[in-house]
Amino acid sequence: MEDSLLIKYLLEETSPDEVTAVEAWIEADPKHKKHFQEFRWVWIKSKDLVQADNMDENAAWERFQVFREANQKKPQPIAQQRFLTSAWARVAAAIVLLGAITAIVLSFLPHSGKALYSNVALVADQETVKELLLDGTLLTLNKNAKLSYSQKWLGDNRLVKLEEGEAYFEVEKNPKKPFVIAVDELEVRVLGTSFNIKKTDERTTVIVDEGVVQVKTGTDELLLQKNEKAVINNDNGTIEKSVSTDQLFKYYVSKEFVAKNLKLTKLVEALNAAYDSEVEVLSARAKEMSITTTLPYGSMRDNLEIIRQTLGVTVSQKGDNIIIE
Numbered sequence: 001m002e003d004s005l006l007i008k009y010l011l012e013e014t015s016p017d018e019v020t021a022v023e024a025w026i027e028a029d030p031k032h033k034k035h036f037q038e039f040r041w042v043w044i045k046s047k048d049l050v051q052a053d054n055m056d057e058n059a060a061w062e063r064f065q066v067f068r069e070a071n072q073k074k075p076q077p078i079a080q081q082r083f084l085t086s087a088w089a090r091v092a093a094a095i096v097l098l099g100a101i102t103a104i105v106l107s108f109l110p111h112s113g114k115a116l117y118s119n120v121a122l123v124a125d126q127e128t129v130k131e132l133l134l135d136g137t138l139l140t141l142n143k144n145a146k147l148s149y150s151q152k153w154l155g156d157n158r159l160v161k162l163e164e165g166e167a168y169f170e171v172e173k174n175p176k177k178p179f180v181i182a183v184d185e186l187e188v189r190v191l192g193t194s195f196n197i198k199k200t201d202e203r204t205t206v207i208v209d210e211g212v213v214q215v216k217t218g219t220d221e222l223l224l225q226k227n228e229k230a231v232i233n234n235d236n237g238t239i240e241k242s243v244s245t246d247q248l249f250k251y252y253v254s255k256e257f258v259a260k261n262l263k264l265t266k267l268v269e270a271l272n273a274a275y276d277s278e279v280e281v282l283s284a285r286a287k288e289m290s291i292t293t294t295l296p297y298g299s300m301r302d303n304l305e306i307i308r309q310t311l312g313v314t315v316s317q318k319g320d321n322i323i324i325e
Contacts, residue, residue: 001025001032006039037154110134115151122147124165128252133158136172137179141165142198142252151177166198168209168253186232189214195224196249204232207244215239257295257303264289264311268324275300283325286313 001022008014009022026036111120115134122131124141131139134151135158141147145165151158158174160181171179173192181188181197183204188197193211197204206215207229215222215230217237224230229244247258248270257274259267265281272279277300281287289311295303304322308315316323 006036010040034154115149116153119148119150122149133172135174135177135179138170140168140253142167162197162199164199166196166252168194168196168250170194171211184234185218185237186234187216189216198249199234201234203234205249206230206232207249209250251297255297257297259291259293259295261290261292264291264307264313264324267291267295267307271295271300271303277322278320279304279322279324281324286311286325289313 005014005018005022009019014022026032110132111134113134114120122129122139122141124143124145126143128143129141129145131141133139133149137158142165145162145167147160147162147164147167149158149160156177158177158179160169160179162181162183169179169181169190171190171192171194175191179190179192183197183199186204188195188206190211190213193213194209195211195213196207196209206213206224208224208226210226213224215224215232217232217239219237220239222230222239222241224241227244229242231240231242232238233240246260246262246266247254248262248267251257251270251274257267257270265287268279268281271277274297291307291310293306293310295306304315304324307313307324313324316325
């Protein structure tokens with residue numbers, strides 16, 4: 001379908017046969033309908049632009065005339081000549097101007113505004129990555145994480161698909177467009193809050209830092225509030241809800257491991273996950289110990305030395321493993 005005919009249709013200057021042809025084309029395919037809706041949005045904005053700033057319209061008209069004169073050297077169908085010389089070609093010129101302005105504005109938006117009309121893929125390899133999304137949401141991807149997101153202007157929500165790994169979300173509030181994270185069959189829905197999602201082969205864990213989060217699977221559904229977490233079985237969709245007793249889950253966001261009267265075994269578990277290491281608390285006495293400390297997300301060796309000095313334990317290397325006792 002020619003854009004010139006769509007403009008003519010929007011201006012209500014089409015013949016009955018042309019009206020029938022345009023409307024039949026729109027209804028023939030959902031992609032056609034989407035294209036027309038977006039085209040109409042641009043056309044409405046162009047009219048607003050013309051009404052709001054006559055100088056901008058004149059500038060657009062001058063650019064359009066230059067373009068037309070350059071193309072008049074080429075043979076053109078009579079219908080196209082009528083289109084170029086008609087009064088409503090000024091609206092087309094305004095659309096050209098609006099398109100240029102839109103391109104400039106989009107270039108300053110996160111990911112050049114691509115999320116408005118398509119999916120944006122975000123990947124973290126061996127380092128954590130911070131990303132500002134189009135709506136102002138701040139996202140931190142842990143290493144080896146992968147997701148995609150879209151926030152289409154005609155969409156009903158802000159959609160994220162977490163494919164691998166772990167991410168921390170600080171969601172910008174927008175009651176008109178819920179923020180939805182899809183992890184396979186799991187759906188997490190929020191308006192504005194902070195929370196962490198971690199996906200492994202066996203389970204997906206959601207921990208709420210601030211606000212309220214809705215967690216939904218094909219078989220179960222619940223609400224999580226601050227300092228609550230849900231562990232979802234990826235095989236059967238069941239959800240187990242509990243209290244989150246520490247802040248270790250956000251070490252890659254805060255760049256530190258905060259332990260407040262925390263079991264040593266739990267701190268070591270977090271360190272192993274963060275550093276992909278094999279540290280084992282071996283003795284019964286060490287397994288019963290608790291620790292209060294803040295370890296920087298830096299050298300594993302330095303952190304083990306802090307633990308050794310704080311608790312008076314021994315740290316030794318045995319093969320590929322590190323033993324605490």
